[in-house]
Amino acid sequence: MKTFAILNQKGGTGKTTITMNLAAQLAALGQRVLVADVDPQGNSTSGSGVEKQFLVCGMYEVLSGVPAKEAVAYCLPYRYHLLAASRNLAGAEIELSQEEDWRTRLRDALLPLADDFDYIFIDCPPSLGVLSVNALIAADQVLIPMQCEYFSLEGLSDIADTIRRLRDGWNPQLSVAGIIRSMLDSRNLLARDVSRELELHFGDKLFRTAIVRNVRLAEAPSHHLPIMSYAPHSNGAACFRELGNEFMERFA
Amino acid sequence: MKTFAILNQKGGTGKTTITMNLAAQLAALGQRVLVADVDPQGNSTSGSGVEKQFLVCGMYEVLSGVPAKEAVAYCLPYRYHLLAASRNLAGAEIELSQEEDWRTRLRDALLPLADDFDYIFIDCPPSLGVLSVNALIAADQVLIPMQCEYFSLEGLSDIADTIRRLRDGWNPQLSVAGIIRSMLDSRNLLARDVSRELELHFGDKLFRTAIVRNVRLAEAPSHHLPIMSYAPHSNGAACFRELGNEFMERFA
Ligand SMILES: Nc1ncnc2c1ncn2[C@@H]1O[C@H](COP(=O)(O)OP(=O)(O)OP(=O)(O)O)[C@@H](O)[C@H]1O
Ligand SMILES: Nc1ncnc2c1ncn2[C@@H]1O[C@H](COP(=O)(O)OP(=O)(O)OP(=O)(O)O)[C@@H](O)[C@H]1O
Ligand SMILES: [Mg+2]
Numbered sequence: 001m002k003t004f005a006i007l008n009q010k011g012g013t014g015k016t017t018i019t020m021n022l023a024a025q026l027a028a029l030g031q032r033v034l035v036a037d038v039d040p041q042g043n044s045t046s047g048s049g050v051e052k053q054f055l056v057c058g059m060y061e062v063l064s065g066v067p068a069k070e071a072v073a074y075c076l077p078y079r080y081h082l083l084a085a086s087r088n089l090a091g092a093e094i095e096l097s098q099e100e101d102w103r104t105r106l107r108d109a110l111l112p113l114a115d116d117f118d119y120i121f122i123d124c125p126p127s128l129g130v131l132s133v134n135a136l137i138a139a140d141q142v143l144i145p146m147q148c149e150y151f152s153l154e155g156l157s158d159i160a161d162t163i164r165r166l167r168d169g170w171n172p173q174l175s176v177a178g179i180i181r182s183m184l185d186s187r188n189l190l191a192r193d194v195s196r197e198l199e200l201h202f203g204d205k206l207f208r209t210a211i212v213r214n215v216r217l218a219e220a221p222s223h224h225l226p227i228m229s230y231a232p233h234s235n236g237a238a239c240f241r242e243l244g245n246e247f248m249e250r251f252a
Numbered sequence: 253m254k255t256f257a258i259l260n261q262k263g264g265t266g267k268t269t270i271t272m273n274l275a276a277q278l279a280a281l282g283q284r285v286l287v288a289d290v291d292p293q294g295n296s297t298s299g300s301g302v303e304k305q306f307l308v309c310g311m312y313e314v315l316s317g318v319p320a321k322e323a324v325a326y327c328l329p330y331r332y333h334l335l336a337a338s339r340n341l342a343g344a345e346i347e348l349s350q351e352e353d354w355r356t357r358l359r360d361a362l363l364p365l366a367d368d369f370d371y372i373f374i375d376c377p378p379s380l381g382v383l384s385v386n387a388l389i390a391a392d393q394v395l396i397p398m399q400c401e402y403f404s405l406e407g408l409s410d411i412a413d414t415i416r417r418l419r420d421g422w423n424p425q426l427s428v429a430g431i432i433r434s435m436l437d438s439r440n441l442l443a444r445d446v447s448r449e450l451e452l453h454f455g456d457k458l459f460r461t462a463i464v465r466n467v468r469l470a471e472a473p474s475h476h477l478p479i480m481s482y483a484p485h486s487n488g489a490a491c492f493r494e495l496g497n498e499f500m501e502r503f504a
């Protein structure tokens with residue numbers, strides 16, 4: 001089992017969209033995949049068709065000690081399993097930070113699932129706080145969805161600092177798996193400039209596959225469908241077929 | 253003085269872009285405006301041309317007790333004053349939450365500035381945690397930048413719950429000033445559907461002015477310029493002229 005944190009503290013960079021559609025693509029390729037939603041917004045949860053308010057046992061309960069196996073559910077159109085974000089996850093940040101062992105709660109909760117899945121994707125909130133730190137300690141690697149814009153570029157050094165800090169203290173094997181360009185509009189100059197900067201700084205860590213801006217990707221979650229089912233002939237679907245293949249090439 | 257929190261826990265909805273350019277537009281109309289950056293990412297800070305790492309006294313220091321007057325600096329191209337986000341603001345969430353009076357730190361820090369400014373805009377991080385709660389208790393009203401997409405619509409009920417909770421406990425006058433549609437691409441059906449939902453639910457609270465998607469707005473902060481100076485004839489600049497006028501009509 002390989003565990004990936006999908007993280008960028010910059011908001012709106014495509015974390016949830018990449019988590020759900022990449023996980024669905026790998027599941028379609030026959031992999032056993034779990035999506036774990038640690039974002040209090042619960043977008044991976046609602047996009048997968050699960051209603052937060054009706055959820056009896058989700059991520060908040062698992063972080064409080066309930067075995068993860070009791071919270072995992074299969075999501076049919078996506079063909080992956082989901083550990084959903086519960087309604088009261090928003091309160092977890094302050095509550096958890098008062099506990100002695102708050103940093104390793106998610107890691108310890110996911111360990112018993114090691115034989116059940118090939119990949120786990122943890123969809124993170126746009127922050128480097130308690131829940132994201134939990135994800136970074138539970139993960140083997142980090143995938144960083146990134147918009148090719150000024151503010152996104154600025155934020156990369158903060159993520160790198162946080163990963164380095166956690167590697168020295170809590171998770172020695174943690175590394176950056178790669179950077180995925182998202183919502184790319186290659187017609188505009190800014191995106192081309194930032195893309196070139198990323199190639200210079202990150203070399204091979206920058207995925208060849210970029211996810212282009214495609215409104216079908218923004219529409220699909222409201223129908224609770226992965227892009228492959230909602231709009232299989234769209235540019236968005238083509239990007240995720242390619243991304244699935246590149247991911248398998250790099251990590252299988 | 254009127255204080256506005258610019259908040260939406262959904263990431264990437266245009267909070268920083270609207271904070272900086274609306275504040276600059278009001279300053280150009282002769283208003284005395286302060287931008288307070290409580291987002292550890294510090295995008296309003298870097299976009300205004302201030303380097304976080306060289307900052308001696310910023311938001312973290314002010315929340316720890318340093319008088320705000322000592323941290324406020326004038327930003328020439330924008331013609332507003334800025335209370336910048338300091339480097340160590342990221343650590344403030346956990347540190348502050350251990351203090352008895354953590355919720356009212358920002359409110360108490362801004363009170364002595366009441367005679368110096370007409371408007372204060374607080375740029376918030378994409379979360380409803382400790383720093384955003386501080387902003388909501390310090391503010392009179394909340395402006396909610398909003399993308400016309402599924403996940404953004406989902407998140408509105410969480411903000412409304414948080415505002416209601418704080419109104420009952422800590423800030424009885426807190427109200428929603430308005431919702432501003434951002435990055436609007438009115439050609440696509442999803443945006444038109446969501447726009448109609450917003451009109452139904454929020455009526456007059458929905459600003460008539462929408463900020464359209466315009467790459468000049470994404471380029472301007474890398475030049476440390478407001479859109480009015482960077483690309484005065486762009487669609488983005490036209491939107492902010494209109495937004496400045498609508499804002500004055502509603503709140504002056
Ligand atoms: N390639 C794309 N093309 C068009 N729209 C996209 C694309 N990727 C994501 N979106 C839309 O952009 C918005 C932001 O994406 P998403 O919610 O996946 O980002 P995020 O990083 O998870 O956000 P947050 O920081 O709030 O968790 C969403 O409304 C989503 O539907
Ligand atoms: N109207 C617009 N047209 C084009 N690009 C825009 C527009 N508004 C914002 N952007 C760009 O979209 C990205 C997200 O906007 P911004 O950073 O202002 O959102 P935010 O809500 O402050 O994000 P965060 O949740 O990370 O604080 C930025 O790269 C910004 O430059
Ligand atoms: Mg998300």
Ligand SMILES: [Mg+2]
Pocket residue numbers: 267268269291295375376377
């Ligand atoms: Mg911002």
